[in-house]
Amino acid sequence: MRFTILKAIFKKELLDVLRDRRALISMVVVPLVVFPLLIGGIARLIPAMQTRAEEEASGLNVSVRISTPAIREGLEKAGLRLVDSENVKAAVQSKSAGAGVEEFAGSPPRISVYVDASNESSSAAGTRIREILTELRDREIRDHLRGAGINEDVLTPFVIARVNVAGERKMAGALYGSLLGYLLVLLMCTGGMYTVLDMTAGEKERKTLEALLASPARRSEIVMGKILVAITSILATAVLTLGSMAYTLKNAPIPGPGAGVNAADAPVENLRQRLGTIPLDASNVGLIALIFIPLAIFAASLMFAISLKARSFKEGQTYLTPLVFVVIFPALLGGLPGLKITPALCLIPFFNASQMIHGILTGEASSANFLVTMAANLAYSAIAFQLATRMFNDEKVLFRS
Amino acid sequence: MIQVSGLSKSFTDPKRGTHLAVDNVTFDVCAGEVFGLLGPNGAGKTTTLRMLATLLKPSSGTATLSGFDIVRQPEQVRAQIGFLSGDMGLYGRLTPRETLEFFGSLNGLDAVRARRRIDQVFLMLDMNSFADVRGDKLSTGMKQKTAIARALLHDPPVLILDEPTSGLDVPTARNIEAAVLNAKQSGKCILYSTHIMEEAEYLCDRIGVIDGGKLKAIGTMEDLRRETGKQRLREIFLDLLGLAA
Numbered sequence: 001m002r003f004t005i006l007k008a009i010f011k012k013e014l015l016d017v018l019r020d021r022r023a024l025i026s027m028v029v030v031p032l033v034v035f036p037l038l039i040g041g042i043a044r045l046i047p048a049m050q051t052r053a054e055e056e057a058s059g060l061n062v063s064v065r066i067s068t069p070a071i072r073e074g075l076e077k078a079g080l081r082l083v084d085s086e087n088v089k090a091a092v093q094s095k096s097a098g099a100g101v102e103e104f105a106g107s108p109p110r111i112s113v114y115v116d117a118s119n120e121s122s123s124a125a126g127t128r129i130r131e132i133l134t135e136l137r138d139r140e141i142r143d144h145l146r147g148a149g150i151n152e153d154v155l156t157p158f159v160i161a162r163v164n165v166a167g168e169r170k171m172a173g174a175l176y177g178s179l180l181g182y183l184l185v186l187l188m189c190t191g192g193m194y195t196v197l198d199m200t201a202g203e204k205e206r207k208t209l210e211a212l213l214a215s216p217a218r219r220s221e222i223v224m225g226k227i228l229v230a231i232t233s234i235l236a237t238a239v240l241t242l243g244s245m246a247y248t249l250k251n252a253p254i255p256g257p258g259a260g261v262n263a264a265d266a267p268v269e270n271l272r273q274r275l276g277t278i279p280l281d282a283s284n285v286g287l288i289a290l291i292f293i294p295l296a297i298f299a300a301s302l303m304f305a306i307s308l309k310a311r312s313f314k315e316g317q318t319y320l321t322p323l324v325f326v327v328i329f330p331a332l333l334g335g336l337p338g339l340k341i342t343p344a345l346c347l348i349p350f351f352n353a354s355q356m357i358h359g360i361l362t363g364e365a366s367s368a369n370f371l372v373t374m375a376a377n378l379a380y381s382a383i384a385f386q387l388a389t390r391m392f393n394d395e396k397v398l399f400r401s
Numbered sequence: 402m403i404q405v406s407g408l409s410k411s412f413t414d415p416k417r418g419t420h421l422a423v424d425n426v427t428f429d430v431c432a433g434e435v436f437g438l439l440g441p442n443g444a445g446k447t448t449t450l451r452m453l454a455t456l457l458k459p460s461s462g463t464a465t466l467s468g469f470d471i472v473r474q475p476e477q478v479r480a481q482i483g484f485l486s487g488d489m490g491l492y493g494r495l496t497p498r499e500t501l502e503f504f505g506s507l508n509g510l511d512a513v514r515a516r517r518r519i520d521q522v523f524l525m526l527d528m529n530s531f532a533d534v535r536g537d538k539l540s541t542g543m544k545q546k547t548a549i550a551r552a553l554l555h556d557p558p559v560l561i562l563d564e565p566t567s568g569l570d571v572p573t574a575r576n577i578e579a580a581v582l583n584a585k586q587s588g589k590c591i592l593y594s595t596h597i598m599e600e601a602e603y604l605c606d607r608i609g610v611i612d613g614g615k616l617k618a619i620g621t622m623e624d625l626r627r628e629t630g631k632q633r634l635r636e637i638f639l640d641l642l643g644l645a646a
């Protein structure tokens with residue numbers, strides 16, 4: 001390999017990529033614009049929808065068929081608009097009432113709360129009714145106990161507390177380790193795909209490859225230069241996406257409880273709180289990068305070899321799209337509950353990386369698994385690079401018509 | 402400078418089976434000579450040129466360019482040639498200047514020498530007005546000039562030009578023909594493939610007519626006239642192809 005030739009090819013391909021609208025959209029615009037808009041949109045939308053559902057719930061008719069006066073009185077005192085009905089269930093189904101309460105005689109009497117779970121407002125109304133009824137029941141129990149001269153503490157002979165010894169950092173690692181591994185593997189494909197396609201099938205389609213092949217550059221130098229640019233695209237996409245997601249989650253404008261929304265319940269706020277505890281210190285970032293780089297070389301070389309077969313950009317897309325699913329499937333396996341990573345499982349590409357990232361973040365990655373993963377992925381990247389170079393030397397592939 | 406000896410190339414296709422595209426072709430081209438390779442579509446011209454540029458490996462036979470063997474020393478061969486493919490593919494997102502800078506680096510020109518050579522070829526081919534316009538905004542003529550400039554940039558001793566004036570208007574074609582003659586005068590060995598008979602007659606010192614992968618005849622215009630009894634190259638060409646009226 002001659003450094004000056006490699007540098008010239010890298011520089012030219014990078015310039016080409018930076019002027020390619022499609023590559024820029026997947027590499028820069030999606031991570032920096034689409035993700036923040038998506039997350040920010042969700043962050044605003046979810047609380048707004050919750051507020052609206054709760055507001056609507058308070059104004060809904062509640063269809064009732066109740067014989068116990070205390071229950072009716074309790075519901076009326078809570079501000080619910082009660083409408084007597086012979087068929088409560090049908091009233092909720094026909095949407096003439098947002099929710100329904102029906103009492104069935106017996107010992108003890110049974111009370112059914114009807115909701116249309118597909119409707120947010122109906123669900124919110126149902127939740128409110130259940131809370132009111134629970135409070136009524138508890139008050140009645142306490143009154144009976146007091147009447148019988150029994151201390152109400154008898155209801156709570158002991159308290160059960162579940163103590164999680166994992167700690168916040170480990171929990172965040174467990175939660176985001178799988179997500180991060182999966183996301184990085186996904187980004188490897190989407191971030192590098194357009195760049196690789198443009199440098200291979202795209203060049204064949206535009207007939208620019210012949211002049212390059214007739215230059216004094218060796219085939220291995222051309223392949224190396226192009227794959228280095230693909231790896232750069234993959235890494236840039238990964239860094240921009242993760243950085244953008246972390247920034248957006250930490251700074252997403254979520255209305256506080258003062259605005260009438262229980263912010264702690266908002267999923268994005270939950271995510272934000274947990275994100276703050278992800279153990280992304282320098283050593284963990286370094287270890288993740290170590291895991292990620294050979295995998296990026298493998299993915300770039302594999303995509304390069306596959307898309308070289310194509311005669312056009314479109315044909316290349318057809319070849320590479322299924323690869324995304326092939327690659328994501330092992331990464332998704334990492335999310336299976338109870339799956340224990342072993343050195344043998346570390347030989348499965350993509351799965352091994354997503355599991356190691358998970359292990360690094362939870363602090364449970366063993367050095368044996370780490371070394372097997374690194375060795376396996378380095379071997380796969382070397383094989384994929386050889387395959388790409390061999391295909392780049394194959395005139396049947398390059399001049400396929 | 403170019404010595405081609407028994408060069409053959411066959412392709413295997415699932416539909417057509419094995420097809421001999423170039424069949425035992427032998428010829429040579431000297432320094433300061435323009436050798437024209439003429440033939441109908443599918444005659445084997447482009448395959449021959451691609452083999453000489455080391456893009457395709459011959460099935461049998463070989464060739465040397467400036468003494469380097471195309472099979473055993475492909476890298477050295479590529480350092481000796483300026484190759485213009487028939488497709489004139491240009492990087493659409495790069496300007497002619499950026500394209501030439503890139504190929505200058507690949508051909509071992511340092512920044513100062515590359516800049517000087519780029520200025521020279523831009524002047525020679527009258528390219529300064531579009532030197533910094535992106536490739537996808539250029540006209541066909543501008544693109545072809547850029548492709549020629551790319552082949553001439555590193556001042557190679559051997560030029561392999563596949564239909565350099567195809568589809569160009571007369572003034573642009575004339576500009577390119579002038580560049581070819583200029584290269585000839587400076588001692589370059591030029592292998593020139595074309596469909597345009599007048600151009601071949603005007604530019605080429607010797608002509609080889611290829612059909613069905615075989616060289617039907619080689620010689621100067623006088624040699625070909627003697628061999629066929631025809632005067633104009635068009636008539637000679639049709640006669641050699643067995644299509645004379």
